[in-house]
Amino acid sequence: MGATKKVVLAYSGGLDTSVAIRWLQEEFQAEVYAVTLDLGQGKDVAEIQKKALSIGAKEALVFDVKEEFLNEYVLPALWAGAIYEKRYPLSTALSRPLIAKYLVKVAEEKGATMVAHGCTGKGNDQVRIEVAVASLNPDLKVIAPARVWGWTREEEIEYASAHGIPVPVTLERPYSIDQNIWGRSIECGVLEDPWVEPPEDVFAWTRNPLEAPDEPAYVEIGFEEGVPRLLKGQYYSLVNLVEELNRLGGEHGFGRIDHVENRLVGIKSREVYECPAALILLEAYRDLEQLILPREVTHFKPYLEERYAQLVYEGLWYSPLREALDAFMRSLARRITGTVRIKLYKGSMRVVGRKSEYSLYDFALATYDKGDLFDHKASEGFITIWGLPSRTQAVVLRRCRKKQGE
Known part of the structure; x- marks a missing residue:
């Protein structure tokens, strides 16, 4: 045998x-x-x-x-702002x-x-x-x-x-149904008709927003070198922090996603998700990046975020490109230290405050009131240089049109 x-x-x-x-x-x-x-x-x-x-x-x-999943897979995706088709946090x-x-x-x-x-x-x-x-x-x-x-x-x-x-x-x-600490996905049954509103019995983590508390909840999330560590002023393990945000978000009816998704195999599929903590942390992290990172970085990073999300969605986690993108995202994450205040209310979540010792926001430069230190006169020369290519093109085009009309 x-x-x-x-x-x-x-x-x-x-x-x-x-x-x-x-x-x-x-x-x-x-x-x-x-x-x-x-x-x-x-x-x-x-x-x-x-x-x-x-x-x-x-x-x-x-x-x-759970710890390995959050630290080695979810955190890199958080730093990369990985959301497939601007809806699904993977x-x-x-x-x-x-x-x-x-x-x-x-x-x-x-x-x-x-x-x-x-x-x-x-x-x-x-x-x-x-x-x-x-x-x-x-x-x-x-x-x-x-x-x-x-x-x-x-x-x-x-x-x-x-x-x-x-x-x-x-x-x-x-x-x-498939679920883990980062989210819950539901498909099949009546959900296969994209016109039908998901019935309440498909949801397990989130309240119906109509039944959520009448008073909003304000929550402060503290990041240290890109890692969410503090919640309401208390240190949490990453596992406990994500679990608590899932609970808080769900209690206030936040975290539901109803998405017609382009699958890798070439078909469209109606997917319903519950991802309170994922959506909260992705938005909070992105908001803190806007406060800390310079303009050229915040304008360039979304191109890489979209590609990163595609790699994850398409099953190419163990690829040289994903590893290379990770190195870029990790280098930026080391700067992301600060606190974000969020507001949860009847199915919605908004960032309503942010602060960081690494903030590039300078009140004296931003204010229009007393204490304004911005050199307004410098703008005239800046506009001249910035608009020089446009001005040069306009002069040339006008000269050519005039010549053609003669």
Whole structure:
């Protein structure tokens, strides 16, 4: 007899990956090693571990990676202002290269030649995970059961029911949900019609803004060299700070995103997200940058931010370009120390104050009242030099038109 086949499965406890355990055993006669990452998704990972074993996994391994996720994946994206299509803060996309990292790690430790995931054939995550795995260990074979079996969601639920596999969805509430500490994504069901307003039962982190408190909440966030460390004057770990901002934002109905998204595989998809902390921190960080960084940097950085977001969204985390962009973003982040005051009120969030010892805002130069030290007379010479190309062009064009009219 040959060596026992081994496959390492990224296991979330959801419909696709729960069905995949049984399917992989039947199709490949392989031992299945389930790998679950605690990314701050708010689920009982011990129960997920038990569930994997009850379905038939050889082993079920759990890793608490919340700090690693925030420090090594989310922070660089925060510094890069990474928001895909100006709407989506990449909560799911950022977790995929980390999941791939642990799939490869466990596969190498267990002597497995295959890894598997629960992504469908028309989603982005299949690309993100498989490209990341290939970047880390190109010898591993990647299996995508949901892509192979080609079942509809209803057929998948029926298969699970027939095999006694417990799943957290029903035909009445067939949402596909992915969440971690940086955000929560919801799709399928009635959300597949972009004209239908998302029903309240799809939201779990955010209140209906109509039911949010009648009084606004003011919150001060302190950054030290680009890292958010203080909340309301108290030091927090990064994990606790993000969790608290998710709670505060959600309490005031802030953080909902309803977006028709251009997927990498060439289709448009209606996506609903809840990302209170991500949206708060991205906006607060950008506002502090405006206070601290010089004009030429703040005008140039958005070009790189868009490219960075595309790289993450398109599964190219382990690429030389992303690493090079990280070095640029990190160099700017070292200057970003200061405090931002935000206002949360019935589904909205606004920056209402900012301060920093590195601020380039000079009251004496900006004010129009007493104490104005700006040299107004210097503007005349500045305007002459600044407008010289325009003036020169106008003179030449006038001379040419006059000559043509003669």
